[in-house]
Amino acid sequence: MNLPPLCEAFVLHFGEMGSRWGVNRTVGQIYAVLFIAEAPLCADDLVERLGISRSNVSMGLKELQSWNLVRQRPVAGDRRDFFTTPDDIYSIVRTLVNERKKREIDPTLSMLRELLMQTPANAQEQHAQSRLKDMHELIELLTAWYADIEKLETDRLIQLLSLGSKVAKILEVKDRIFALPGGKGRQTPSSTPNRG
Amino acid sequence: MNLPPLCEAFVLHFGEMGSRWGVNRTVGQIYAVLFIAEAPLCADDLVERLGISRSNVSMGLKELQSWNLVRQRPVAGDRRDFFTTPDDIYSIVRTLVNERKKREIDPTLSMLRELLMQTPANAQEQHAQSRLKDMHELIELLTAWYADIEKLETDRLIQLLSLGSKVAKILEVKDRIFALPGGKGRQTPSSTPNRG
DNA sequence: CTCAGTTTTCAGATATTCCTGAAAATAGAG
DNA sequence: CTCTATTTTCAGGAATATCTGAAAACTGAG
Numbered sequence: 001m002n003l004p005p006l007c008e009a010f011v012l013h014f015g016e017m018g019s020r021w022g023v024n025r026t027v028g029q030i031y032a033v034l035f036i037a038e039a040p041l042c043a044d045d046l047v048e049r050l051g052i053s054r055s056n057v058s059m060g061l062k063e064l065q066s067w068n069l070v071r072q073r074p075v076a077g078d079r080r081d082f083f084t085t086p087d088d089i090y091s092i093v094r095t096l097v098n099e100r101k102k103r104e105i106d107p108t109l110s111m112l113r114e115l116l117m118q119t120p121a122n123a124q125e126q127h128a129q130s131r132l133k134d135m136h137e138l139i140e141l142l143t144a145w146y147a148d149i150e151k152l153e154t155d156r157l158i159q160l161l162s163l164g165s166k167v168a169k170i171l172e173v174k175d176r177i178f179a180l181p182g183g184k185g186r187q188t189p190s191s192t193p194n195r196g
Numbered sequence: 197m198n199l200p201p202l203c204e205a206f207v208l209h210f211g212e213m214g215s216r217w218g219v220n221r222t223v224g225q226i227y228a229v230l231f232i233a234e235a236p237l238c239a240d241d242l243v244e245r246l247g248i249s250r251s252n253v254s255m256g257l258k259e260l261q262s263w264n265l266v267r268q269r270p271v272a273g274d275r276r277d278f279f280t281t282p283d284d285i286y287s288i289v290r291t292l293v294n295e296r297k298k299r300e301i302d303p304t305l306s307m308l309r310e311l312l313m314q315t316p317a318n319a320q321e322q323h324a325q326s327r328l329k330d331m332h333e334l335i336e337l338l339t340a341w342y343a344d345i346e347k348l349e350t351d352r353l354i355q356l357l358s359l360g361s362k363v364a365k366i367l368e369v370k371d372r373i374f375a376l377p378g379g380k381g382r383q384t385p386s387s388t389p390n391r392g
Numbered sequence: 393c394t395c396a397g398t399t400t401t402c403a404g405a406t407a408t409t410c411c412t413g414a415a416a417a418t419a420g421a422g
Numbered sequence: 423c424t425c426t427a428t429t430t431t432c433a434g435g436a437a438t439a440t441c442t443g444a445a446a447a448c449t450g451a452g
Contacts, residue, residue: 006311006321010328013307020218020300024410035331036324043429053412058430079420080428089330104216111209115202125202128232132206134285135231141357148360156364161337164344167363168352177373220440239399249442254400275450276398 002049007036011050023063026052030060031069031085040073040082067099090154097146105143112136198245203232207246219259222248226256227265227281236269236278263295286350293342301339308332 001008011032018028033049034041041049046057061083064070069092075082086092112132120126149157160167197204207228214224229245230237237245242253257279260266265288271278282288308328316322345353356363 004317004321004324006314006316007324009307009311010324013304017300017304022216022218026410036327038320038323055413055430055432056411059411062430089334093334104213108209108213111205115205118202120202121200124234125200127234128200128203128206131232138285138289141354145357145360148362152361152364158337159367160361160364161341163367164341165348165356166344167366168348168356170363170366171355171359173373222440251400251402251443252441255441258400 001051003033007033010036024060026050026056027060027063030057031064034064034070034083035085037084040075040084042075042078042080042082044080068095069099088154090157094150097150101143101146105139109136109139109143112139197247199229203229206232220256222246222252223256223259226253227260230260230266230279231281233280236271236280238271238274238276238278240276264291265295284350286353290346293346297339297342301335305332305335305339308335 001011003011011029014032014035015025015029018031019025023031029050030046033046043054043057043061046052046061047054050057061070064083065072070083070085073082073084086095112135115132116129116136118125118129120129149160152160163170197207199207207225210228210231211221211225214227215221225246226242229242233241239250239253239257242248242257243250246253257266260279261268266279266281269278269280282291308331311328312325312332314321314325316325345356348356359366
């Protein structure tokens with residue numbers, strides 16, 4: 001591996017992590033090299049830095065592109081293809097989550113829905129269905145939450161994440177305000193006027 | 197595989213998913229069978245239902261136990277070991293996230309911190325560090341958020357997740373209330389009295 | 393202690409995934 | 423069109439991961 005020590009350490013670790021997250025080691029390493037690169041790299045740059053075969057790089061890049069994790073950028077006066085990762089790390093995470101959702105969560109949800117539609121043939125299947133129902137509800141809750149959160153501007157997102165569970169305390173404040181004696185009952189937050 | 201069709205479909209899908217999340221297929225299947233089982237199962241039950249070797253079951257259970265994902269439950273009048281998954285699916289997810297954090301996120305954070313302490317030897321390393329800094333900050337933000345959220349009671353958690361980005365609107369309400377003209381300036385939510 | 397039932401270990405067999413070099417395909421310049 | 427630079431494909435070899443049966447280790451009853 002032809003990289004400065006600091007870079008090599010990162011690339012090796014990232015490759016290892018990749019392999020625990022369902023991506024093969026080399027693909028993780030390719031991504032890592034692109035992530036920390038100062039400028040767009042071409043396939044041969046990756047061959048040189050990682051010491052792997054040209055065809056391996058080609059396959060790795062193809063996989064990363066299918067995940068929308070790397071972008072192909074033209075470089076003036078050079079026929080070769082150059083690749084980069086987005087500068088904005090938040091957009092990287094959004095992409096990653098969206099892709100995994102599309103490939104793993106969505107098919108799982110439809111599998112669960114399908115099995116929940118079936119009429120259970122016996123007590124065993126009936127009990128299984130009740131477990132699947134719990135799982136289905138939880139995944140729906142999480143994905144609905146994410147779909148909602150994902151729309152926020154990065155700044156608002158950071159603000160929200162920084163608050164963490166303190167939001168729960170704000171909920172209490174809200175409850176006290178909108179649940180005044182003699183009031184019209186509990187209002188949903190979306191019914192409050194919105195300065196957008 | 198010796199399971200009713202509905203169960204088998206779930207177990208197969210879950211095993212497949214497991215293999216995309218860094219767990220081997222069989223371990224995923226063992227977990228799936230336990231998850232939908234009506235009662236605690238012993239190793240031989242798993243051998244029969246999955247049609248795999250006794251030793252494979254033993255290794256799979258050992259791995260699941262090391263993740264705290266299955267519990268060993270004694271059954272009266274039976275010397276064999278019986279296994280279950282927790283009934284509460286929320287506690288399952290908490291365990292899963294905590295374990296992955298411990299095994300993957302924490303080591304990554306310390307790797308990043310270590311590399312950020314080093315003095316960059318050249319422009320390339322310097323640029324790499326600035327990228328690693330972004331990554332480190334993002335992971336810290338996310339883990340701090342999770343650490344905070346994780347403490348909530350399940351009910352509150354569900355309430356919070358259900359709100360999704362509507363929370364952002366509550367923030368605006370809060371801002372309007374606490375930023376009244378002539379007020380004492382912005383207060384943090386944690387400084388409000390807490391009923392609880 | 394001995395013994396039968398049960399679980400764990402682990403070397404080797406099997407299966408899967410990954411990587412490579414060679415050849416084919418593609419694309420732009422002239 | 424031809425020629426060259428570049429990328430992609432893919433069969434087969436290399437490396438990993440997974441699975442099994444046999445043997446060892448453990449455990450509680452008697």
